[in-house]
Amino acid sequence: MPTKKKPRTTAGDKPPAAPARRRELLDRAAEVFADLGYNATTVRRIADDVGMLAGSLYYYFESKDAMLEEILRTFLDELWEGYDAVLDAELRPRETFEALVVESFRAIDRHRAAVAIYQNEAKKLVAQDRFQFLDASQRKFEKAWLATLERGVAAQEFRADLDTRLTYRFVRDTVWVAASWYRPGGQLGPEEIARQYLSMVLDGIAVHARSRGGAATHDPELKTHEPELDR
Numbered sequence: 001m002p003t004k005k006k007p008r009t010t011a012g013d014k015p016p017a018a019p020a021r022r023r024e025l026l027d028r029a030a031e032v033f034a035d036l037g038y039n040a041t042t043v044r045r046i047a048d049d050v051g052m053l054a055g056s057l058y059y060y061f062e063s064k065d066a067m068l069e070e071i072l073r074t075f076l077d078e079l080w081e082g083y084d085a086v087l088d089a090e091l092r093p094r095e096t097f098e099a100l101v102v103e104s105f106r107a108i109d110r111h112r113a114a115v116a117i118y119q120n121e122a123k124k125l126v127a128q129d130r131f132q133f134l135d136a137s138q139r140k141f142e143k144a145w146l147a148t149l150e151r152g153v154a155a156q157e158f159r160a161d162l163d164t165r166l167t168y169r170f171v172r173d174t175v176w177v178a179a180s181w182y183r184p185g186g187q188l189g190p191e192e193i194a195r196q197y198l199s200m201v202l203d204g205i206a207v208h209a210r211s212r213g214g215a216a217t218h219d220p221e222l223k224t225h226e227p228e229l230d231r
Contacts (some may be wrong), residue, residue, distance in 0.1 A: 022060055025050055029064075030113035038068065068117070069130055075114035076137050079107045087144060093152030098198055100148065104175045105190035108182055115179035120131045134208045145171065158187070171201070 029046045036045065043064050047054040047133070061067045082103035086096060108115050122138070125131040145168045183217035186194075 025060055026067060026071055026074070027059070027113075029067045030111075030117065033068060033071070034113040034116040034120075038117070038125070051218055065128075065130060068125075070132040071114050072118060072131070072134065073120065074131070075107065075111040078110065078141075079103070080137070082106065083144060092157065093148055093155050094157045094202070096148045097152065098194075098202075100145070101171075101175060101201075102191060102194040105178065105194040108176070108179050109184050112179050112182055112184060115176060119176055119179060141172075142168065174201075 025106075028050045029041075032046050032049050033041050041064060043057055044054040046064065047057045047068070050057075061070075083100060086099040086103060089096075089099075091099065118134070122131075122134045126135045146164055149158060149162065149164040149167055153160060153162055153164065175197070182193070
């Protein structure tokens with residue numbers, strides 16, 4: 001579901017602001033929103049953070065709401081570009097699940113602050129007309145994940161007794177909470193974190209040994225394989 005929307009303007013024939021500078025300002029504003037919260041953030045506070053007068057910031061954006069809208073739309077547009085590519089590829093259910101997890105962590109890597117804002121503010125923001133796209137995206141998100149899990153159960157790639165809605169909520173919450181601790185450029189990149197996450201979710205963290213002592217052997221009935229992360 002596309003969320004792209006041209007930035008609103010109120011400046012008549014004023015020339016457009018440089019895209020690179022807008023991106024820089026939005027990146028800094030996203031960090032402020034994530035740190036302070038939507039209500040506590042003011043245009044002056046954002047302007048102070050980027051080292052400019054509050055009045056100068058209005059050259060680029062009509063309001064703090066306009067800034068926040070563009071931050072969230074950019075994040076969701078890129079997320080759905082990746083998700084839609086995965087869903088359109090018609091992979092097997094487990095492969096789809098793995099690829100969606102990878103795309104999620106890549107989105108966190110690119111838009112950590114925006115993800116944090118979404119997590120903390122979405123329920124309050126959807127009360128405003130200009131942020132209704134958040135609710136639409138959430139419904140599409142839930143539908144995509146539930147359909148993948150249900151396909152996996154039907155194809156016997158996931159357990160027959162799997163509660164798909166509970167699993168969806170678990171996956172959703174445990175993936176996106178990573179925005180609270182993940183920092184781009186760290187020791188582990190998004191693909192490696194996704195690989196570790198998938199190993200824990202799909203294969204568990206316990207060793208399935210046939211006997212005590214000696215090298216552990218895995219239960220041959222357990223379906224394990226190294227997820228293909230880069231497609």
